[in-house]
Amino acid sequence: MRQSNLLLTTLREVPSEAETISHQLLLRAGYIRQLAAGVYTYLPLGRRVLRKIETIVREEMDHSGTQEILMPSMQPAELWKESERYDVYGKELMTFKDRHEREFILGPTHEEVVTSLVRNEISSYRKLPVTVYQIQTKFRDERRPRSGLLRGREFLMKDAYSFDISLEGLDKSYLQMFDAYHQIFKRCGLNFRAVQADSGAIGGEGGSHEFMALADIGEDTIAVCSSCDYAANLEQAEAIQPIKKELNLELPVLEKFHTPNLRTINQLEQELEIQPEQIMKTLIYEGSGQFFAVVVRGDHEVNEIKVSKYIGAAEIGLADYDAVKSLTGVESGFVGPVGLQITVLVDAAVAEMIQGTTGAGEKDYHYRNVVPGRDFELEHVGDFRNVAEGEGCPHCEDGILHFEQGIEVGHVFKLGTKYSEKLEASFxxxxxxxxxxxxxxxxxxxxxxxxxxxxxxxxxxxxxxPVALAPYQVHILMMSVKDSGQLAVAEELYNQLTKLGIETLLDDRDERAGVKFKDSSLIGIPVTLVVGKEAAQGRVEYLERTSAGKETLEIFEAVSHIQEFFSQLN
Amino acid sequence: MRQSNLLLTTLREVPSEAETISHQLLLRAGYIRQLAAGVYTYLPLGRRVLRKIETIVREEMDHSGTQEILMPSMQPAELWKESERYDVYGKELMTFKDRHEREFILGPTHEEVVTSLVRNEISSYRKLPVTVYQIQTKFRDERRPRSGLLRGREFLMKDAYSFDISLEGLDKSYLQMFDAYHQIFKRCGLNFRAVQADSGAIGGEGGSHEFMALADIGEDTIAVCSSCDYAANLEQAEAIQPIKKELNLELPVLEKFHTPNLRTINQLEQELEIQPEQIMKTLIYEGSGQFFAVVVRGDHEVNEIKVSKYIGAAEIGLADYDAVKSLTGVESGFVGPVGLQITVLVDAAVAEMIQGTTGAGEKDYHYRNVVPGRDFELEHVGDFRNVAEGEGCPHCEDGILHFEQGIEVGHVFKLGTKYSEKLEASFxxxxxxxxxxxxxxxxxxxxxxxxxxxxxxxxxxxxxxPVALAPYQVHILMMSVKDSGQLAVAEELYNQLTKLGIETLLDDRDERAGVKFKDSSLIGIPVTLVVGKEAAQGRVEYLERTSAGKETLEIFEAVSHIQEFFSQLN
Structure with a gap:
């Protein structure tokens, strides 16, 4: 491709709306353009990269025996009512009515459509298992679209669905896909981890893994073991269950003391000189129409996913000021578990405390010497908190958990029979x-x-x-398009490389050398050949984007040098 | 692919909703399934054919120097208001509001988006010309979706847009695309014609061609010359302009006569024993807020596209009963041009008549001996009718026009500056x-x-x-999967062909031979190998889908025989 013909405009300024590096660079280097919030056009360079990803995905899907189909974006709303997801998705669903006032959903995902498809096609065990996939545009009305392609409202997905006759079959299908995903992300040159995950609103029971691209800006926190290969989404990472202690009845009795305006763990820590791990934090939640309390250590955070699962609620949220006041008689800073008349969920780390400090259920007062099991019931004890960095690994003896940030790029779920039961897909x-x-x-x-x-x-x-995804493999920069010698050399190299099937972009624009170098670094093609003054002496410069050095090559050896570079990578 | 694993169910019955053959066969052979009216899922076989078409289109687009991009389906409604198409499209537009009450359109086409993209990217002649394309899902809320994929509400399009600095540049870009289209349809094995066409609601000025797949069920009528390569959509086909006659003033005078209840050409023809070509038919139209009359010969049909262009109206329609009555004083069956107080458009074939019969503008009366130019004005004479079969070709001396039916599969337009002016895309x-x-x-x-x-x-x-689009090239039918000899032969052939890159479907299902043959003919793969009883004697049967005969081959020569068949086609 000749750059003078390419629909490509690079931007020198960092666009003000772009906060993350990838968003900035993809805009600046002319890969994408925003049409509306969270809605992007892919320019030629961006489309090329997308197609490379699509090709890798297709090859690995086909290799795993998965069959490609293509389902519609327009999905009858009735299907989503059948599956009972219509209300769960809420405002994230983009919906519209056709000219006959029939309601449609712009598919954010295709469980309903594929289940209704397969229920009509397959009725016997002899036609199972089957796994189908599609590469397709999805729609999700994010409340706050951001970071460019990382959280968009219209985006490209590969989604696949497996149908089996037994749980063992599902395990096999799941593993096949899990392996294919490893292969795909590896081929894409991604630094990633497969982590245990919660299956969220989409999922049924059974397992789930997220494939996380490690990156500082990632929205997800992953707990990773320093020793074994345990890695889990923070939502999902298990806290080590402490050894159950004996109740010591000889401890000092409960003592109420005055703590004017000490509402937060921080304030208690500073004013009373106690450690957060000696404090019991009590939060009032609402979920499935009931109120309940969750008690965690002062240095721990409530894990709402774990709590919702225990309660059996789809979603939970902190109770508002009025509800807290009317249930506990006091504002939230002074709430404690002692004497509370609602269900109290006690995190295992609290249950194992000998004694601690809590709110007293009275404005400006706390209790000290609070003994779990003596001063409040331990009826609902469990893992209700996020793990913390530095804790032991739940899966091995030696490991310590540390945190990394990740971008979710893939997700595999065992759905079980959630959709097949609701939509009656049986065999x-x-x-x-x-x-x-x-x-x-x-x-x-x-x-x-x-x-x-x-x-x-x-x-x-x-x-x-990474070479596998680059829009072009080689970028030839012609320093002066008015120099007929340079022109001849550049054209010759361009033709030779193109004939060999090496995708080459030729910067034949009438621009200054500085502009060409800047654009080339911005665009990021793996190999650059500079055809400049030395072309007259039969030499060109060879640069690799990922290393600082440069080499001077004889023109006649440039092509073979490039071939060698790429062959070493395969 | 092994058929036992393939998501494929063939149907013996013709689905009641399918009227056209292609709709019936694509459903019966398991290529597509309907999700909602005009909304289809492509099953694995259908997806494979689609991908083959996509690949051919991409190769020819890339070859023509066109650059692939991908634009969003979600288009801000404001863009459509800027281009003034929001109202023109009307109910065919599918629209929805996002959570912030901003209105979006599900793109039926992308002129607005691409024009707003390019106006931001390009500001100088030095970056032009450029042509971009995308392969993308489109949405159009057809009032009556029908014939399966022929008129759907969600469908796959390749759309391309060229930007030039001059009309000569546009001609070149247009021709490049025109040639690429020829190549694409040829490679797809299509029997087609490129015809002159009207550019309709989408278009600006300048030329337009439709690529028509010839088929009896086609919704479009094409006038084709028997001698030269002239072909035009009936909307567009030019009638030969008759030689201007001299006005003969010695003809008999106008005579009113009683024609009770003779309102139609048919009735006049039968009751008065005159030929339709001796009658002048007068129709009252409304367009751009004015009323006018069009006079054509009794055997001709008004061409509303030609009339609207002459009038300069976006759309015209027949005036209703009340309007006709109040403008002419009579119902439409007795309207004539004589004495009419509105603009009268006279088709050239009428203008050349010596004399004829028309309505008299009075109930139950007609005029005979009506002489154009004497009895009514010939101020607006032009080509206002459809051509008829058997007429002379407007482009050569010898040819006669005949009609064919076509399915529009491609369309190229010269838009000119319609969108670039409205959306201010300038350089x-x-x-x-x-x-x-x-x-x-x-x-x-x-x-x-x-x-x-x-x-x-x-x-x-x-x-x-056609071989280029078949989902698989070869279909191996194993007559009895319980026969270990047949199994071994079929597997061996399957492996050999697959290794050679010949896409092969192996019918390894435990089904009767009759079922396998029926399914195979239905699915329509070009070459079938039957592995049956003779496999024990080292022989298989070879069939081509397009010819009735069959050959018995030695197993060892089967693969080379197949290779030869395909190589002959290239």
Whole structure:
């Protein structure tokens, strides 16, 4: 491709709306343009990278025996009512009515459509298992679209769905997809981790893993073991269950004391000179129409996912000021578990405390010498908190957990029969008995991957594409298009490389050398050949985007040098 | 691919909702499934054919120097108001509001988006010309979706847009695309014609061609010359302009006569024993807020496109009963041009009549001996009718026009500055003067093509895919999966063919031979190998889908025989 013909405009200024590096660079280097909040056009360079990702995904999907289909974006709302997700998704669903006033949903995901498809196509165990996938545009009305392609409202996904006759079958389908995902992300040159995850609003029971691209700006925190290969989303990471202690009845009795205006753990810590781990923090939640308290240590955070699962609520939230006041008689800073008339969930780390300090349920007062099990009931004890950095690994003896930030680029779920039961996708088993199909679903954020890769592969000059995803492999910079010698050399190299199937971009613009170098670094093609003054002496300069050095090559050896570079990578 | 694993269910019954052959066959052979009216899922076989079409389109687009991009489906409604198409499209636009009550359109086409993109990217003549394309899902809320993929509400399109600095540049870009389209449809194995067309609601001025797949069920009528290569959409086909006659003033005078209840041409023809070509038919139209009359010969049809262009109205329609009555004093069956107080458009074929019969503007009366130019004005004479079969060709001396039916599969338009002016996409020319970019737009109905191909390639047993689009090249039918000899031969052939890169479907299902043959004919893969009883004697049967005969081959020569068949086609 000749750059003079390419629809490509680079920007010198950092666009003000772009906060993350990948968003800035993809805009500046002319890969994407915003049309509306969270809605992007892919310019030629961006489209090329997307297609490379699509090709890798297709190859690995096909290799795993998964069959490509294409389902519509327009989904009848009735299907979402059948699955009972219509209300769960709420405002994130983009919906519209057709000219006959029939309501449609712009698919954010396709469980309903694929389940209704397969229930009509397959009725016997003999046609199972089957796994299908599609690469397709999805829609989700994010409240706050941000970071460019990382959280958009219209985005490209690969979604796959497996249908099995048994849980063992699902395990196998899941593992096949899990392996394919490893392969895909590896081929994309991504630094990633597969972590245990919560299956969220989409999921049924059974397992779930997220594939996380490690990046400082990632919205997700991952707890990773320093010793074994345990890694889990913070939402999901298990806290070590402490050894159950004996109740010591000889401890000092409960003592109420005056703590004017000491409402936060911080204030208590500073004024009373006690450690946060000696404090019991009591929070009032609401979920599934009931109120309940959760008690965690002062240095711990409540994990709302774990709590909702225990309570059996789809969603929970902190109770508001009025509710707290009317339930406990006091504002939240002075609430404590002693004497509370609602269900109290006690985190295991609190249950194991000998004694501690809590709110007294009275303005400006706390209790000290509060003994769990003596001063309040230990009826609901469990893992209700986030793990903390430095804690022991729940899966091995030696490991210590540390945190990393990740961008979710893939997700595999064991759905079980959640959708097949609601949408009645069943099959006749060997004995002629009707059974619900056992499903899995598997997603990859194709467009998001593009941003994740840039987050991991850049320097202060611009993008540094992994070879497999680069829009072009080689960038030829002609220093002066008015120099007929340079022109001849550049054209010759361009033709030779192109003939060999090496995707080459030729900067044939009438621009200053500085502009060409700047643009080239910004765009981030792996190999650059500079055709400048030395071309007259039969020499060109060879640069690799990921290393600082440069080499001077004889023109006749340039092509073979490049071939060698790429062949070493395979 | 092993058929036992493939998500494929064939249907014996013709689905009641499917009227056209392609719709029936694509459903019966398991290529597509309907999700809602005009909204389809592509099953694995259908997706494979779509991808083959996509690949051919991409190769030819890339080859023509067109750059691939990807624009969003979500388009801000403001853009459509800027271009003034928001109201023109009316109910065919699918629109929705996001959570912030901002209105979006699900793109049926992308002129607005691409023009606003390019106006931001390009400001100088030095970066032009440029042509971009995308392959993308489009949405159009058809009032009556029908014929499966032929008229859907969600469909796959290739759309391209060119931007030039001059009309000569546009001509070149247009021609490049025109040639690429020829190449694409040829490679798809389509029987098609490029015809002159009207540019309709989308277009600006300048030329336009439609690429028509010839098929009896086509919704469009094409006038084709028997001698030269003239072909035009009926909307557009020019009638030969008759030689201007001299006005003969010695003709008999106008005579009113009683014609009780003779309102139609048919009734006049039968009761008065005159030929339709001796009658002048007068119709009252409304357009751009004015009423006017159009007079054509009794055997001709008014061409509303030609009339609207003459009048300069976006749309015209027949005036209603009340309007006709109040303008002419009589109901429409007795309206005539004599004495009419509104503008009268006279078709050239009427203007050349010596004399004829018309309504008299009075109930139950007609005039005979009506002489154009004597009895009514010939101020507005022109080509206001459809051509008729058997007429002479407007472009050569010898040819006669005949009609064919076509399915529009591609369309190329010269848009000119319609969008660039409204959306202010301008560039600085060599002299530093700001000029609107000159645009073209070019579409291919990718999913519709799939149906058009099936309309042209089937017999009463099923589909007969052209090799380039077939989902698989070879279909191996194993007659008995319980016969270990057959199994071994079939597997060996399957492995050999697959290794050679020949896409092969192996029917390894435990089904009767009759079922396998029926399914195979329905699915329509070009070559079938039957592994049956003779496998024990080292022989298989070879069939081509498009010919009735079959050959018995030695197993060892089967693969080379197949290779030869495919190599002959290239």
């Amino acid at each position: 006749l088993d060997r004995s002629g008995k009707s059974q619900p199909m056992i499903m899995g679903c598997y997603g990859i954020g194709i467009s998001r991957l593009l941003s994740a890769i840039v987050e991991q592969n850049h320097d202060d000059q611009g993008i540094m594409w | 600085l020319d060599r002299s530093g003067k700001s000029q609107p970019m000159i645009m073209g737009c070019y579409g291919i109905g990718i999913s519709r093509l799939l149906s058009a191909i099936v309309e042209q390639n089937h017999d009463d047993q099923g589909i007969m895919w």
